[in-house]
Structures are given as C-alpha cells and as structure tokens.
Amino acid sequence: xxxxxxxxxxxxxxxxxxxxxxxxxxxxxxxxxxxxxxxxxxxxxxxxxxxxxxxxxxxxxxxxxxxxxxxxxxxxxxxxxxxxxxxxxxxxxxxxxxxxxxxxxxxxxxxxxxxxxxxxxxxxxxxxxxxxxxxxxxxxxxxxxxxxxxxxxxxxxxxxxxxxxxxxxxxxxxxxxxxxxxxxxxxxxxxxxxxxxxxxxxxxxxxxxxxxxxxxxxxxxxxxxxxxxxxxxxxxxxxxxxxxxxxxxxxxxxxxxxxxxxxxxxxxxxxxxxxxxxxxxxxxxxxxxxxxxxxxxxxxxxxxxxxxxxxxxxxxxxxxxxxxxxxxxxxxxxxxxxxxxxxxxxxxxxxxxxxxxxxxxxxxxxx
Amino acid sequence: xxxxxxxxxxxxxxxxxxxxxxxxxxxxxxxxxxxxxxxxxxxxxxxxxxxxxxxxxxxxxxxxxxxxxxxxxxxxxxxxxxxxxxxxxxxxxxxxxxxxxxxxxxxxxxxxxxxxxxxxxxxxxxxxxxxxxxxxxxxxxxxxxxxxxxxxxxxxxxxxxxxxxxxxxxxxxxxxxxxxxxxxxxxxxxxxxxxxxxxxxxxxxxxxxxxxxxxxxxxxxxxxxxxxxxxxxxxxxxxxxxxxxxxxxxxxxxxxxxxxxxxxxxxxxxxxxxxxxxxxxxxxxxxxxxxxxxxxxxxxxxxxxxxxxxxxxxxxxxxxxxxxxxxxxxxxxxxxxxxxxxxxxxxxxxxxxxxxxxxxxx
Numbered sequence: 001x002x003x004x005x006x007x008x009x010x011x012x013x014x015x016x017x018x019x020x021x022x023x024x025x026x027x028x029x030x031x032x033x034x035x036x037x038x039x040x041x042x043x044x045x046x047x048x049x050x051x052x053x054x055x056x057x058x059x060x061x062x063x064x065x066x067x068x069x070x071x072x073x074x075x076x077x078x079x080x081x082x083x084x085x086x087x088x089x090x091x092x093x094x095x096x097x098x099x100x101x102x103x104x105x106x107x108x109x110x111x112x113x114x115x116x117x118x119x120x121x122x123x124x125x126x127x128x129x130x131x132x133x134x135x136x137x138x139x140x141x142x143x144x145x146x147x148x149x150x151x152x153x154x155x156x157x158x159x160x161x162x163x164x165x166x167x168x169x170x171x172x173x174x175x176x177x178x179x180x181x182x183x184x185x186x187x188x189x190x191x192x193x194x195x196x197x198x199x200x201x202x203x204x205x206x207x208x209x210x211x212x213x214x215x216x217x218x219x220x221x222x223x224x225x226x227x228x229x230x231x232x233x234x235x236x237x238x239x240x241x242x243x244x245x246x247x248x249x250x251x252x253x254x255x256x257x258x259x260x261x262x263x264x265x266x267x268x269x270x271x272x273x274x275x276x277x278x279x280x281x282x283x284x285x286x287x288x289x290x291x292x293x294x295x296x297x298x299x300x301x302x303x304x305x306x307x308x309x310x311x312x313x314x315x316x317x318x319x320x321x322x323x324x325x326x327x328x329x330x331x332x333x334x335x336x337x338x339x340x341x342x343x344x345x346x347x348x349x350x351x352x353x354x355x356x357x358x359x360x361x362x363x364x365x366x367x
Numbered sequence: 368x369x370x371x372x373x374x375x376x377x378x379x380x381x382x383x384x385x386x387x388x389x390x391x392x393x394x395x396x397x398x399x400x401x402x403x404x405x406x407x408x409x410x411x412x413x414x415x416x417x418x419x420x421x422x423x424x425x426x427x428x429x430x431x432x433x434x435x436x437x438x439x440x441x442x443x444x445x446x447x448x449x450x451x452x453x454x455x456x457x458x459x460x461x462x463x464x465x466x467x468x469x470x471x472x473x474x475x476x477x478x479x480x481x482x483x484x485x486x487x488x489x490x491x492x493x494x495x496x497x498x499x500x501x502x503x504x505x506x507x508x509x510x511x512x513x514x515x516x517x518x519x520x521x522x523x524x525x526x527x528x529x530x531x532x533x534x535x536x537x538x539x540x541x542x543x544x545x546x547x548x549x550x551x552x553x554x555x556x557x558x559x560x561x562x563x564x565x566x567x568x569x570x571x572x573x574x575x576x577x578x579x580x581x582x583x584x585x586x587x588x589x590x591x592x593x594x595x596x597x598x599x600x601x602x603x604x605x606x607x608x609x610x611x612x613x614x615x616x617x618x619x620x621x622x623x624x625x626x627x628x629x630x631x632x633x634x635x636x637x638x639x640x641x642x643x644x645x646x647x648x649x650x651x652x653x654x655x656x657x658x659x660x661x662x663x664x665x666x667x668x669x670x671x672x673x674x675x676x677x678x679x680x681x682x683x684x685x686x687x688x689x690x691x692x693x694x695x696x697x698x699x700x701x702x703x704x705x706x707x708x709x710x711x712x713x714x715x716x717x718x719x720x721x722x723x724x725x726x727x728x729x
Contacts, residue, residue, distance in 0.1 A: 064529045066531075067470075067530060067531065070529070070530065192678075217676055218678075219673070219676065219678055220678065222628075224625065224628045225621040225623065225625060226617070226620060226621050226625070226628060226629075227628075229620065229621065230424065230673065231673065233420060233424075234417075234420070234670070234673035234674055237415075237416070237417055237420075237674070238674060238676070252625075255621070256621065259540075259544070259620075259621075263411065263413065263544065263545070264410060264411060264415065265410055265411030284471065284533070
C-alpha cells in the first residue's frame with residue numbers, strides 16, 4: 001500500500017513536471033517552429049520576396065522577467081508585424097547568454113535581413129557580430145549595451161542619467177514651489193552595478209551636490225518590493241523624523257517603501273511630510289501616482305519597437321542612422337503645480353521637458 | 368570563585384550554550400554601537416523597534432529551519448529546494464486566489480484560507496516528492512532536491528503566467544504584516560505556531576527519537592523495528608510544508624507572488640541556521656531550539672548590517688566574516704584546542720602549586 005502510494009505520488013509529480021515542461025517546451029518549440037518555418041520561407045525567398053516583399057527581422061530578447069520586459073517584447077512585436085511589412089522571428093533567451101549567442105548565429109545562418117539584440121551580457125559579442133557583419137546583416141542593439149564591439153549599426157535605449165537628472169530638477173522646482181527649505185533624502189538604490197542604478201544615482205546626486213541637499217543614506221533594495229520594504233523599515237528607525245524625501249529607483253521598491261512607512265506611521269505623498277519619488281512608471285506605479293501616494297514617477301520607456309522600426313526603414317532606404325538613439329521618456333507627476341522642468345541633460349544640452357499630470361486616462365494607457 | 372567557575376563550566380557544556388553565545392555576541396556589537404537598537408516602543412499602534420524587526424523578518428528562516436533540522440538529522444543531507452518551493456507555493460496561492468493569468472486583483476475567486484491552504488499543500492507535495500526520491504529511491508538528498516531547486520521556481524513562473532500576480536485584498540496582507548488592533552507582527556504568531564506544533568510532535572510522540580536513530584544508523588534503526596523509509600519521508604514532507612508556510616508569509620508581506628525573488632537564497636540561510644544551532648550536518652542528534660536561535664542570529668546579523676548602514680553589496684562580506692568566526696568557535700577542533708590549552712594551564716598551575724613556590728599561581 002505504502003509502496004503504491006509512493007509510486008503514485010512520484011508518478012503524479014513526474015506528470016505535473018512533464019506537464020509544465022511540455023507547456024514550456026511547446027512554447028519554445030512553437031518559436032523554433034516559427035523560426036524554422038521562417039527559415040524555409042527564407043530558402044524560398046526569391047519567390048516570396050517578389051510577392052510580399054517582407055523584411056525579415058530576427059529578435060533575440062533577454063527573457064520575460066518583469067512587466068517592463070513584457071512591454072518591451074510586445075512593443076517590438078507590434079512594430080514588426082506582418083501588415084507593416086515585416087516578418088519577425090522572436091526568440092526568448094530566458095536570461096541565458098549562451099542561448100542568445102546561439103539564437104543570433106541561427107539568424108545569420110538563415111540569412112535574415114536585420115538582427116535586433118537586447119544583450120543579456122555586455123561582453124563576448126565581437127566574434128558573432130563580426131560574423132553578422134561579414135554576412136552583411138546589420139545589427140541593432142536595444143536597451144542594454146554591448147561594450148566590447150562596435151560592429152553594430154545602432155543602439156536604442158534609455159539615458160538613465162537623464163532620468164536621475166530629471167528627478168533632481170523636478171525636486172528642486174517642487175521644493176521651491178512648496179517652500180521646502182531643507183532636503184534630507186533617503187535613497188533606495190537598484191541592483192548595484194546595473195546601468196539603471198548607476199545612471200539614476202549619478203543624475204540625482206549631481207543635483208543633490210549642487211543644491212546642498214543632504215543624502216542621509218543610500219542602500220540597495222535590489223529592485224524588489226521586499227528589498228524596498230526591509231531597507232525602508234530600517235531607515236524609519238535610523239532616521240526617524242529626520243527625512244523628508246525618499247527616492248526609490250524603481251516602482252517595486254516604492255511599493256515596499258510605502259508599506260514600511262505605513263507601518264511606521266510616516267505620512268508621505270502629496271498630503272504627507274515625505275516626498276516619494278520613483279522610477280519606471282509602470283501601470284501599478286502610475287496608479288499610486290494617481291492616488292497621490294507617489295509624488296513623481298520617471299519613466300524608463302520600454303517601447304523600443306517603433307524606434308527600431310524607424311531605424312530599419314531608414315537603413316532600407318539607404319540613409320545613415322545615429323549610432324545612439326535615446327528614447328523619449330515621459331515624466332509623470334501627481335499634482336498640477338508644475339508644467340515642465342528645465343535641466344542640462346547628460347549630453348550637455350539645456351532642455352525643457354513637460355511634466356504629465358496623471359489622470360485615469362494616463363493610467364489606462366500605460367504598459 | 369570556584370563556584371562561579373564551576374557553574375560557568377557547566378553552562379559552557381550546555382548544548383545550547385554556543386548558539387546563545389553567538390546570538391549574544393551579535394547583539395553585543397549593537398549595544399556597543401548604539402543602545403537605541405534595543406529600544407522598543409509602541410508606534411502607530413504597533414510594536415516598533417529593531418528587536419521586533421529581527422523577530423518579524425526572521426520568521427521565514429526560523430520556519431524553514433524547523434523543517435531543515437529534521438531533514439538534516441534524518442538523512443545527513445540538506446534540502447536545497449526550500450527557497451524555490453517557497454516561491455512555488457506563493458505563486459500557487461496567488462494564482463488560486465486571483466485566477467490564472469490575472470495580473471492584479473482586489474476580489475478573490477475563492478476563500479482566502481482555502482487559497483493559502485492550497486499553497487501550503489503545494490509545498491507539502493514538493494516535500495513528498497523529495498521524500499520519495501530520498502527515502503524510497505535512495506537518491507542523495509542534495510541531488511534529489513536539486514530537481515525542485517531548479518524546477519520549482521520555473522513552475523511557479525508558469526503558474527503565474529510569467530508575471531507578478533498582485534493580491535490587493537487587505538486581509539491577504541495580515542499574515543506578513545499586522546492584524547488591525549494587534550500590536551505584534553502576525554508572522555511571529557505563525558512561527559510560534561509552527562515551532563510549537565513541531566516541538567509537541569517531537570516531545571509527545573517518539574518521532575524525535577525515531578528521527579535520531581534513523582539519522583545515526585538507518586539500518587540499525589530498521590532492524591530494531593523502525594520504518595526508516597517512512598520516517599525519512601515524513602521529515603521531507605514536514606520540510607516541504609514548512610517551506611509552503613514560509614512562502615505564504617513571504618508572499619503576504621508583499622501581497623504578491625514575485626516568483627523570481629521570493630525565497631531567493633533562503634536555502635542557504637536555512638542550512639546555516641541548522642549549522643549555527645550546533646547541529647551536526649552529518650545527521651543524528653539534533654536540537655530544534657538551537658536551529659531556531661541560529662535562524663534569528665542570521666536575521667540579527669542582517670538587521671545589524673542594515674542598521675549600521677553597511678551598503679547591501681558589502682553586507683555579504685561582513686556576514687561571511689561573522690559566520691566564519693561563529694563556525695570556527697563551534698568547530699570541535701577549535702574547542703579541543705581551547706580545552707587542551709586550559710587543561711595545560713591547569714596542570715602548569717597545579718605543578719607550580721605542588722612545588723610549593725606558590726608565587727605566580729594567581
């Protein structure tokens with residue numbers, strides 16, 4: 001009886017595993033099928049191209065670890081749809097850099113027209129990019145960067161330092177408007193060493209140094225809600241009543257910080273004593289901005305698709321493209337007291353950018 | 368004087384002396400740094416202070432340590448899947464409550480208790496799976512649990528349809544935070560409940576004795592009439608259930624199932640808690656109390672580092688140094704060395720006294 005039970009139990013487990021596996025592999029099979037199907041259509045390309053004239057694009061995406069990534073994937077898929085004249089081959093690399101290199105090699109072998117990569121790691125690309133170059137396939141890099149090779153045509157992504165600078169500029173203007181004399185800030189940083197953490201920290205610090213703001217403490221919350229919560233719990237005890245600004249480097253950390261401040265009885269947001277600033281501006285984050293709990297949220301734009309499509313159509317038309325394209329990133333605020341901010345961006349240009357006052361409509365449209 | 372020395376010697380021979388000593392050591396560092404670490408106040412209607420933080424945040428590790436202690440004792444191996452199973456049960460619970468593919472919900476599709484029970488049972492199922500592999504198929508514990516270590520998190524992600532599922536339903540937050548009107552974090556109650564149930568089982572039934580005998584010598588235990596396989600299976604099952612409960616608490620803290628991050632690296636903390644508690648990783652005799660003190664010691668280190676503002680990327684280094692000191696202090700070789708030294712000193716003193724000179728004896 002017991003043996004039977006044990007057997008049944010292990011059988012059930014194996015089946016559930018297999019079920020999950022098949023779920024996963026069927027998805028990857030599907031993508032492989034589509035690539036192989038596309039490959040065969042590529043083989044018969046002369047016939048096909050004379051008819052439909054589709055541009056084939058291979059896209060090697062990082063994975064699917066966050067809402068932000070999903071939004072990025074959806075944006076590229078939408079921008080390279082069939083009715084826009086593209087045939088997109090999408091490979092989800094599950095955060096596995098070896099798999100990504102393999103995917104790019106596959107694209108080269110199939111002879112796609114363009115390759116789009118969101119590189120999982122920033123090094124080790126020179127060989128495969130040289131292969132692409134000698135095959136005459138232009139490579140476009142999005143979001144993350146490639147550091148050890150310049151054999152790609154163009155890069156599209158966010159300027160994280162500008163996000164930090166914009167946050168600083170907004171806080172300066174907001175403090176003046178509200179008559180806040182002294183700024184004592186606590187920063188919850190993202191994963192140490194990530195480009196987002198470095199850029200956002202440096203940008204904000206530049207303003208803090210220039211204006212004599214005090215950054216009481218700066219610790220990493222690893223971009224997670226639990227991290228934000230536990231760091232904020234500790235802050236509330238170390239700096240009780242001494243801080244009036246909290247900067248979280250992404251929305252998840254901000255949610256955690258909110259919970260910690262709720263528990264400690266700290267009033268924040270537009271009606272409180274503490275100004276809460278966040279980055280990313282995903283849908284859930286903008287909801288908090290709408291309800292006035294987050295004062296300002298600086299978006300990291302995940303919608304690289306249209307920018308990519310734009311670059312490819314320029315290349316197809318034989319035009320030259322910029323080596324680096326920074327995406328336009330909107331800044332969201334909770335109150336209607338400021339309409340725009342002016343600051344010197346990382347490239348050294350003085351810019352004035354609008355602030356978007358968040359309404360239900362804005363939230364609905366967010367990713 | 369000698370009475371004091373005697374009682375001190377007796378105290379140091381106590382099984383729990385070292386785990387408690389380590390805990391006190393960590394707290395002493397805080398006392399030297401700033402006494403405000405120990406202040407506890409009622410703030411905003413709830414207990415508020417770093418000691419409360421340690422008790423509250425240490426809950427998950429303490430709950431995991433209960434299961435891990437039994438697994439280590441019975442099979443001389445570790446269950447390295449506990450962190451991933453935490454994530455899986457959190458995802459299972461949130462998916463049951465929100466429905467598949469729903470990213471954020473404020474209304475539940477089934478009673479909350481039922482969903483949470485589902486999550487815990489999912490943990491139990493994982494534990495049973497590990498148990499079958501180890502107890503019946505005699506696969507090495509680390510290899511057997513490696514399967515779910517890698518798979519459970521991925522299964523959780525599939526259950527949640529590759530996204531973070533939010534349960535924005537207030538009572539769901541109670542377990543990881545506070546029940547309105549009660550000033551003590553709920554997680555502390557959960558931990559007390561888990562520990563009491565486990566302690567009761569081990570004390571009132573002969574389960575504890577059975578686990579020890581299977582751990583010391585599984586064959587001998589089998590010959591003397593104990594069903595070794597069943598006892599081993601049971602320990603893994605309990606470990607799975609503990610992971611499930613810890614997962615639900617962790618999920619309730621952030622009212623969501625963040626499959627990538629819930630329980631990340633917790634298996635290491637759980638194993639470390641067992642080791643810090645003075646339990647041999649080679650199985651056999653065990654003390655549950657030691658592991659639990661070990662768990663809270665780990666959390667005390669984490670909280671201390673946060674309080675001192677050690678940046679989180681340097682924290683693991685400091686943590687490692689503290690752990691090295693603690694483990695060395697507990698190592699039998701080191702203890703023998705200290706013992707020999709004091710014994711030698713004692714003989715020297717004795718010889719000196721016998722020779723009648725009596726000068727440098729003091």
